[in-house]
Amino acid sequence: MNETGEEGDYDFFENVTCESPIEMEPFLRYSLAPSLLIIIILSFLETRTRRCWLDEKLPRCSGCIGVLTPMDSLNVFSNRWTLGFAFGVIADKLIFLFEKDYFPEGFPSWAKVFWVMLLAIEVGVSSYPFFVCLSTRYTMTGAVLGFLYTAAWLAVTIVDSLHCPEEDFLGEYNKIILLWPSLVCYVFLLGQFVRLFVKAIRARYGLDSLDEETSLLEASQAQYVHRLLRKPPLEQPQKSWFRKKLYEWDPYFQFPSRIISTTVLIIVSLYIFVLGEFILVQSLMKMIRKLFDIIKVKFYDGSEEMTSFFYIIEEFLDITKGAWFFSMAFSSVTCIGYVFNLLACYRKQIKLLRAGKKYLLVPESITISPSLSVISLGIFTAWQVAYILWGYLIMHLLETVLGMVLMYVLILPMKRGEWMELLNKWGLVILPIIIVMIIKKVQIFVAGRVFLQPKISPKDKEKPLALDNRLVPGSETLPAVYFLE
Incomplete structure (x- = not known):
């Protein structure tokens, strides 16, 4: 109800007086200081195998300040799901880059691309401790620093989600529903850091060992070679309908940590993106409906022309809403299917490489630069996430338009006889x-x-x-x- 006491039910421009004590964008910048501190501490603990000009000038610091590697390129089959959940905690930060309200006021349009690049660097630096604390050789130090850093991010995310709850289409705590995959990843990382700390304590007292043997041939790969050397059976075993039509599990094949991490990051990012879009569109539809009701109350005079006009507008709003949400569900299922197709294609191509059939993947006439291959390997995950999110959005818009065309061209005439x-x-x-x-x-x-x-x-x-x-x-x-x- 407004000051005049009229049409209070149609006030869709609501004043929000509750302000959260913690905002995620400033905290992202504040987290750069502890993140850099953790990186510096672990870098000073690491040692370099290669010598440089600094070692000759400072013999006492020879080999100090090593380079931190967030992922082990050799032992790609260990800690696969741990690295996957580490990628999962940065999904909400990646979605933050898709928003358009983080530009400073009065910022020139031509420089926005540099601002986005700066934000991407901030997200990368703030997320770096999650990985280096897991991969460092100094397990106890990495476990303590990683636990404190992860606990701080988890506490801030929960406070930001629970403070000033608004009754929305998903319930009172819509932020919790929106961010629960990231919260689960935070909790999993906390448990992993606790496990590493306990393991380091046991190793100090001689009850356990921290040294894990790194083998170039994993157990699953050795079993795969043994199966190839065995004589094939005369009769193939009967396969179930699920194995024939949908997916056939291969016990002798394991996806590496990079593929597992990419899959987890894609699914979590897609969930947050789709649910955030659902909340935004529902709010927009609600606002448009209230605006339509205001116009209808003020201008409807009971004539046949106005009745037909408002009926057409209301029918258009209903069709748009139905087509939008139906295409949202269909596009989401399609993107999830693409993720599983990505896994199936990767397994198929790796098996072709193992069999020496490289020519089936890359023609012999094409020469690939090793530098380009390394760069492509590094940006593979980022490209897949961007491809999924932009592909979902474009496919969603096209399917919405197609659904509305089918409704007006085919469904409505059939419904009217x-x-x-x-x-x-x-x-x-x-x-x-x-x-x-x-x-x-x-x-x-x-x-x-x-x-x-x-x-x-x-x-x-x-x-x-x-x-x-x-x-x-x-x-x-x-x-x-x-x-x-």
Whole structure:
């Protein structure tokens, strides 16, 4: 209710008086100081294997200040899920880069790209301790620093999510629902740092060992080689419908940490992006509906023209909302399917490389630069996340437009009983396409049943590419099969 006491129900420009004591954007910048401190401490503890000009001038500091590696490039099959959850905690920070309200006021448009690059560097530096504390050789120091840094980020994220709760379409605590995957990743990392600390304590007292043997041949790879050397079975085992149609598990293949990390980061980022879009669109639809009700109350005079006008607008809003949310669900499922297709293609290509069939992946005439290969390996995860998020958004918009076109062209006329008008308008376009598709299917069926020889073995999926000579002379009696060719 406003000051005049009129139309208080339609005040969609609400004043928010509650202010959160912690804002994530300033805290992201404040976290750079402890992040750099952790990086410096662990760098001074590390030693360099290669010598440089500084070692000759300062012999006492020879080999000091080593380079921190966030991921072990050799031992790619250890701590796969730990690194995956470490990537999961930075998903909400990556989504922050997609927002458009973080530019300073009065910032020139031509310099916005440099501001985005600066923010990306800030996100990278603030996320670096999660990885180096896991991979450092000084387990106790890394576990303590990593636990404190992760606990600080977890506490700030929870306070920001619980403070000033607003009743939204997802309930009172919509931020918790939006960020729970990142919170789970934080909790998992805390548990991992506790485990590393306990392991370091046990190793100090001689109850455990911190040295893990790094082997160039993993156990799963050795089992894969043993299976290749064994004699293949005479009869293949029966496969279930799930293994035939959807996915066949390979016990002798393991995805490396880079692929696991990419998968976790894609799924968490997609969840936050889709749910954030859902909240934004719901709020926008609610605001538009309230604005429409205000206009309807003020300008509706009961005439037939105004009734028809407001009915068309209301129908358009309902169709837009339905098409938007239906396409959102379909696009999300499509993107999740792409992630699993990415895993399947990676496994297939690695098996081809193991079999020495490199020419099936890259033609021999193409020469790939080693430097370009290293750069592509480094930006693989970032490209996949950007591809998924932008692909989802573009696909969502196109499917929404297509859904609205189908509603106005096909569904609404059918709902209103305009069958004959719809058939007269689109029958000349749709029916020939349907007839051609049916005839093509009939051609394939007849060619397989009439012109090809029987299967060599009952277990074969397809017939051999060999004509049945006894039936070829009689093929002239089937002109209907070829009249569209």
